[in-house]
Amino acid sequence: MKKHFPLLKNQKNLSYLDNAATTQKPKICIDSIKEFYETSNANSHRGLYALSLKATKIHEWSRQYISKYLHVKSEEIIFTKGTTEGLNMIAIALEPIIKKSDNIISTELEHHANFIPWQQLAKRKDAKFKVVKYNEEKQELNNISKLVDKNTKIVAFTGMSNVTGEILNIENISKKIKLKNPKTIIIVDCAQLLAHKKLDLSKSNVDFMAFSAHKFYGPLGIGFVYGKYKQLEKLRPFLYGGNMISKVSNKESTWNSIPYKFEAGTIDTANVYAFAKTIEWLEIKDVNKLFKKEEQLKKYALKELEKTGAKIIGHKNSNYGSVISFSIKNIHPHDLATIADKHNVCLRAGHHCCQPLMDRLEIPGTTRISISFYNNKEDINKLIKAIKDAKRLLE
Numbered sequence: 001m002k003k004h005f006p007l008l009k010n011q012k013n014l015s016y017l018d019n020a021a022t023t024q025k026p027k028i029c030i031d032s033i034k035e036f037y038e039t040s041n042a043n044s045h046r047g048l049y050a051l052s053l054k055a056t057k058i059h060e061w062s063r064q065y066i067s068k069y070l071h072v073k074s075e076e077i078i079f080t081k082g083t084t085e086g087l088n089m090i091a092i093a094l095e096p097i098i099k100k101s102d103n104i105i106s107t108e109l110e111h112h113a114n115f116i117p118w119q120q121l122a123k124r125k126d127a128k129f130k131v132v133k134y135n136e137e138k139q140e141l142n143n144i145s146k147l148v149d150k151n152t153k154i155v156a157f158t159g160m161s162n163v164t165g166e167i168l169n170i171e172n173i174s175k176k177i178k179l180k181n182p183k184t185i186i187i188v189d190c191a192q193l194l195a196h197k198k199l200d201l202s203k204s205n206v207d208f209m210a211f212s213a214h215k216f217y218g219p220l221g222i223g224f225v226y227g228k229y230k231q232l233e234k235l236r237p238f239l240y241g242g243n244m245i246s247k248v249s250n251k252e253s254t255w256n257s258i259p260y261k262f263e264a265g266t267i268d269t270a271n272v273y274a275f276a277k278t279i280e281w282l283e284i285k286d287v288n289k290l291f292k293k294e295e296q297l298k299k300y301a302l303k304e305l306e307k308t309g310a311k312i313i314g315h316k317n318s319n320y321g322s323v324i325s326f327s328i329k330n331i332h333p334h335d336l337a338t339i340a341d342k343h344n345v346c347l348r349a350g351h352h353c354c355q356p357l358m359d360r361l362e363i364p365g366t367t368r369i370s371i372s373f374y375n376n377k378e379d380i381n382k383l384i385k386a387i388k389d390a391k392r393l394l395e
């Protein structure tokens, strides 16, 4: 598979195991950006000349392709810069509906991008912010609904942890939340999950989801929010400017239709197109088969890591994707990452933007590997060699 990814093809010695941070880009992604600029570059949705109409057509084809992949309506896809912007955008847009007596729920497993926006929204509105505790053994996050009451306005949780790799049962959790309070708005951070699981949102109870293209083999700097149409209809715009208006006068302004109402300013059509073409390519390659391949490699990595004496967080059952956090006794994660780099192994060390989780685990950080379908046993073997080297040098 590495042959389809120019960076990996050009740097044959590299074992890239930091895919949860960002994935490498297949040739189709890079070529599509070039193709757009060489054949179709104009500002979409604005000009009446043929080139701009062509850019608009490409933009909307991409939206449609992505919406079909998720089994939703194309109007329900709003382009953003990524998950962080998407989640903040939803929090800002929901602000008017939050009252002092309300509560907002999030979890200790969250990336800061799906934690701080809700914590700060609750603060701004003097509402209560409730946090579901993380418990490695009991997997309590599947019981988020226990905290839901008649005043719960928002529940925001992750589809897959960027630290432990834990995959939450989104539909089960959402169903239970809606049973307790049908008015609660459910928001899921899918930054990691999209790259490990195919989602069918056609019958989902989830109201909003946020995604980043760069974590799913697409380009940097682009992402999208999925919002249920009936929820989007209730939302005010969160950015004002070009293309999102219907009419502007000295006294009043009215808004464009959904999704354009939420897409103020120039959107990066080259990247939007490259992302849709990347998903199309992944589908041709059989995305489920690719996910199975990385699952097999994850099992191999777990087995080999255990042999080194590494302490692995979670992964005691099958509710985990191919993201593994671990620690090696007496070796600081940063030291291990530096030694791994000498072996041409890219891995991640630190708190992974998840400080509430680190507090709960009572550790400053972890070492993390995150596996893609383009990785192979040789990458894992190099990692194990680096760990052995670190142990020899530092233990």
Ligand SMILES: Cc1ncc(COP(=O)(O)O)c(C=O)c1O
Pocket: 020, 021, 082, 083, 084, 085, 111, 113, 114, 158, 160, 161, 162, 189, 191, 192, 212
């Ligand atoms: C679970 C999760 N949520 C949100 C984000 C933020 O994504 P981005 O930096 O693409 O906005 C990340 C990035 O690592 C993540 O892993």
